[in-house]
Amino acid sequence: MRGETYMDLAVDFMGLKLKNPIMVAAGPLTATGEMLRQAVEAGAGAVVTKTIVNEIRPKVRPRLAALGEGMQNIELYTEFSLEAWEHEIRYAKSHGAVIIANILAHTPSEMADIALRVEKFGADAIELGVACPHGEGLEGLFADPAQLYSFTKSVVQRVNIPVMVKLSPNVTNMAKMAMSAEQAGASAVSAIDTVRAIIGVDLESGRPLLSTYGGYSGPPVRPIGLAAVALISQAAKIPVCGIGGISNSHHVLEYMMLGASTVQLCTSLILNGLDSLSKIIHDLETWLMQHNVADFGQIRGKALQSLKSFEEIKVEPYVAKALQGCSDLSCNLCVRGCIYKAVHKSKFKVTVDQNLCTGCGLCLSVCPDKAFVLEWK
């Protein structure tokens, strides 16, 4: 504990007592008991195992590609047998890990059987890993509310530990999927799994960078994750675990303000290392201290209240105005980015022609100096 900045980040999630709301998501960093232990040592409040299945198969190579800030993977499931997972889970548990076993099967009875087994191995909760966009067909279980319901129900009826359902963003209506999970008795939902993607094409060889359709993750998917979590929070009453593109405490808080109770991280931890967890946790403590927030309940869902229908958004006579001059002679983002040709810049002086400006607001977000505001015309 770090003296002055000490805050209690503990949360109760699906009845599990977590020292903080940050989990390491199902993926390559949670592939073995030893890795689970390392994640917990790095500060994670809980760990979600790599997807556990009845029938394992070898990993394809290559299966990861990063481009810009995003990552595509075509990775499938664990390479360990169920028998081996008994050992891995017990090992991580003996080091104090709170373990959520991510499992996948293809019928409700098969799913329930694996669930029962991982419960016996000592898992604290289950996450149904049904949302992978590759390896399970174009639209499978993850896109069918009725099937999701029956799979979830059969697991919930079978085990005594809480069950969380991981949702895919590759559907038209995530709220419907969340409600199916809730009606079937799930204790929580997590979202999002990766977004179906092809990250790029190598022009010289004329081939996609990875050899099949895969899942996109990392910072570029965060807005998709945020909207998903907001949607789900407004549709269902069970707690939500936010996933997608989280790499700092700011992102964690964004997810929480849109309704998440906990979060999971994968890609940023792959790229920045598990060490980055301690900074995220520290920054979270600091922010809560500075904002006098005693527990996450005070901020959870706060931003949802300001989400409006178009009918409720009043059309006000906003136009942009430059508050200050600009010291960066080389920057021309505001001028170039103005669709309505309303922004002008000469040397250090920036002006907005308020007769041309339509109040779109883009200059406010493109200006690195935050030189613009909107005001009533």
Added chain:
Amino acid sequence: MANIRDVAKKAGVSVATVSRVLNRASNVSPKTADAVLAAMQELHFTPNGLARGLALNRTRTIALLIPNIVNPLYPEMAKGVEDVAHQKGYNVLLCNTEEDIAKERDYLTMLIERRVDGLILMSTLLTNDNLLQIREYNIPFVLTGRYRQDLEADIVYTDYAYGSYLAVHHLLEVGYQRIAHISGSAIQWESQEKLSGFKKALREAQLTVEAKYIVEGDNEIEGGYLGTMRLLHLSEKPQAIFAANDLMAIGAIDAVKAQGLRVPSDVAVAGFDDIRMSALVEPKLTTVSHPVHKMGLIAARLLFDHIDGGAGEDATQKILLQPKLMVRKSCGHENRLREIFN
């Protein structure tokens, strides 16, 4: 928790040796036995229900009864069973019943005499009464293959009717109307179920099921070949053939080629099972995956629940495994996406 393999590694001996020590076999030197026992202690190895096993006089063998050792489907299943049994330190006895109920009964008698610790029966021909008799010997068993509603037993099954329906539905979708079926051997229940799936798909498409387009095969390549020859000599030959297993489908492709015709442009062929070879024949065979490897894994896991005494009070398990259409090249579709997302 360490397993038997960890102990073997630590002690620098084979898994078999550890197993012999556990079974207090006489052919282990005291020095080796000491090393194994020390390794167990250090790794906190608790012989998974094994101590009990010793007291109960276990043979550390389970048996798997399969209908046909020559069909590459069944070794896949044996591999599933063996994957689990090996980790548990058990041997698997493989018995080939050849779809012969007398042979199956003989094996059962032998296995009971040998006091195997458990049985897995694939596509058994035994009646429920026959099976319940095994219980009298206190030997747990798990059935695999088709569903049996009226039997209180662990069953890992797949839906043969639905799998067949998927294959025939696919043929209809591609545009074939005259679709023939080469059925499996009549003695197998699974064959009846596949036939019913075939009929259901046709009826749903408002096509009549014509007797001349249904021929009985024998689940072997030859049966597929001969059945296809018969079909190709009909005055109105079928546009597509759904064979009840991949071996017969491979025989069918051979027969079509022997007649100077091509698959799929002259006659489309679909199979059932998805044996490895089906992705290698020319053209690659569209088929229905029969998840026997997974069946073997799960059946063995259920069996060991009983053997290790971990089955609890839970009622018997009936676990369905999903049959899945594997779209490849032998049916002449043009839906590449379907193949990629198989």
